[in-house]
Amino acid sequence: MQIDIEAHIKGLESGNRRMLARTITLIESVLPAHQQAARTIIDRLLPRTGKSVRLGITGVPGAGKSTFIESFGTMLTGMGHKVAVLAIDPSSTRSGGSILGDKTRMEKLSIDHNAFIRPSPSGGNLGGVARKTREVMLACEAAGFDVIIIETVGVGQSETTVASMVDFFMVLMIAGAGDELQGIKKGVLEVADTIVINKADGDNISRAEAAQKEYQAALHLLMPHSLNWNPPVLTCSSLRSTGLDTIWQTILDHKEKLTACGELEEKRKNQTQDWLTFLLNEGLRDWFFQLDEVKSTLPQLRNELAEGTLSPTAAATELLHLLRRH
Missing domain, CATH: 1.20.5.170 (Single alpha-helices involved in coiled-coils or other helix-helix interfaces)
Incomplete structure (x- = not known):
């Protein structure tokens, strides 16, 4: 067709x-x-493209990410913004993930005329998700969406992958900082532009404020990834929609500050260069494994590896020698 x-x-x-x-x-x-x-x-x-606020959000299990995104997105559409939510889930093919659940988890936002929710099927490959999500983000920008939220649903490398394609990266946490710090990688905190402690309502307010101080202390021990921005620790309640306006103002302050000094433009240029390198690496790998010589040689080499008669280095060298014919 x-x-x-x-x-x-x-x-x-x-x-x-x-x-x-x-x-x-x-x-x-x-x-x-x-x-x-x-x-x-x-x-x-x-x-x-390129005129939107690109926001990445990750969080520990139980942090209320979906509720937060729905409340935050609804607030933004109420202010006149057009919001696209893209969910990255590299684990979806193994566990079923939450691909089918994204829209049901955000019932109010999913029927909002100024919002668009789209999960990213992974094909079991985080790199593939990243590539598709970048292009989907550009399509959403071209369609007039001025706030793009990329949510990490899976765990592991997906957080830093998302951080590498957005302007502002938010880590959503809950009270009980000492315990929760164990559940999130240091590398994720190192790329955070803010930490937000959710569920700061009712009897939990004092615990959230204590957690805020603990996270702020933890951030001081890390080298900031930007010379022009010190990541603040904020609190909010998605259920009561409190603190969301402060978070949005923080994102705008970050954009204004980094735009003024040229860091945001430089960051996006570097992201584009990294994207090119990623696509080249992925394309070369796909091309390599489609070569007839590789297809015919690889099974025998794998057998020899399994039998212990060949080292991985020797096997890789033999395969790479095949490239000289092309």
Whole structure:
């Protein structure tokens, strides 16, 4: 079936949500014709991208991430913003993840005309999710969404992957700082632009304020990743929608500060360069494993590795020697 490139471009330029969904389907497709069409659409629309606030959110289990995103997103749409929520879940193919649950977890936001929620199927590969999510983010920007929230659903490397494609990275926590610090990697805190302690309501307010002090002390022990920004520790209640306006103002202050000194522009340029390197590495790997010589040689080498008659270094060297013929 012929893909009408012009219809996709006009649809996105007019903010047509149905056409945005169809474009994202092209981006996520593994069919070469769909991938080529998606590349053409994104390239044509690049001048319309880059104007949004790109926000990444991760959090410990039980931190109330979905409730927070729904309350925060609803507040933003109420202020006149258009909000897109993209969920990265590298674990979805193994555990079922929360791919089907994203919209049901955010019932109010999912029916908001100024919001768009889209989960990212992973194909079991975090890199693949990252690549698709970046392109989906650009499509959403081209369609007029001015706040893009990328949520990490899975665990492990996904947090730092998301941090590498956004302007502002938020780590959502709950009271009981001493225990919770054990559950989140130091590397995640090192890339955080703020830590937000959720569920600061009712009897939990004093515990949240104590946790705030503990996290602030913990952050002081880490080297800040920006010379122009010291990550604050904030508190909020998603259920009562308190503290959300302070969080948004913090994000705007961060954008203003880093834009004024040129750091935000530099950060985005570096992210684009990193993206290119990632795509080259991924493309070369895919091409390499599709070579007939590699396909025919690899099984025998794997057998020899399993039998202990060949070292991994020797096997890799033999395979890489095949590249000299190309």
